[in-house]
Amino acid sequence: MADIALVTGGTRGLGAAIARSLKARGWAVASVYHGNxxxxxxxxxxTGISVFRWDVADEEACREGVAAVEAELGPVSTLINNAGITRDATFHRMSWAQWREVLSTNLDSMFTMTRAVIEGMRARRFGRIINISSINGQKGQVGQVNYSAAKAGVIGFTKALAQENAARGITVNAICPGYVDTDMVAAVKEEVRAGVIAGIPVGRLGDPEEIAEAVAYLASPKAAFCTGSVLTINGGQYIANG
Incomplete structure (x- = not known):
């Protein structure tokens, strides 16, 4: 069976690193983006990687987009739900639009994207679903009630879906990166960025390729017994309990 991977948020930052890593290992990769x-x-x-544009919060767009990917590359065997945005504000100043935009892109997309591939995976009795959560979905973060809620939801989604589909040969796992050297982190004010790094025991930001290596493992045949897991990769900044 051909290895066809679909990476959302897959043309920049962490998603781009994941897409490159999978292609280097022999996957045919489709990278989905929305705005740039x-x-x-x-x-x-x-990279020579196929790119597709749609809004991962739009159920119909996801269904049509996955159909286009499969028409070009073949059935999706590996889905990496990576797309995510921030709209930071303290909660008493947060608007409904800021709340909904983050929840739609970061959490609703778990449904819209996974629903578009899950039946095919179940029919073929094989699949890999890897959801990118966040350290702030584990510990919370000031100014990110919306983002933290969405990323915590990703963890619950992962654990429940893993149990439903294990008997069908489908693994579902989550990765919770800490602060990684991407455009999103680079956009933070320099003094805030320095404070973040000071709080990381290893003394640096993560490298996107370090997260991509973990994704590649979870997508591989060697990870067939690993499902429902939450892998924390944050340089020791937050030690998760289970």
Missing amino acids: DGAAELFRRE
Whole structure:
């Protein structure tokens, strides 16, 4: 069976590193993006990876997008739910729009994207679903009630879906990265960034390739007995209990 991987948020930052890593290991990869055509085209030219544009919070767009990917590459065997945004504000100043936008992109997309591939995986009795959560979904974060709630929801989604599909040869796991050296973190004010690094015991930000290596393992045949897990990769910043 061909290894076809679909990576959401897959043309920049962590998603781009994941897509590159899987391609280097022999997967045919489709990278999904939503907002930055220039970055997506540059990524496509540099990597040769197919790129597709749709909104992962839109159920119909996801269904149609997955159909387009499968028409070009074949049935999706590996789904990496990586797409995510922030709209930070302390809760007493947070708008409904800030709440809904983050929950739609970061949590509703777990349903819209996974629902579009799960029946095919069940029919083929094989699949790998890897959901990118966050350290802040485990410990919470000031100014990120929306983001923390969504990323905590990803963990619950992962554990329940893993139990439902284990007998069908489908593994479902989550990764909770800490602060990784991506555009999202680079956009933080320098003094805030320095404070973040000071709180990481290993003394640096994570490298996107370090997270991508973990994704590649969970996507591989060697991880067939690993499902419902939550892998924490944060340089010791937060020690999760279970």
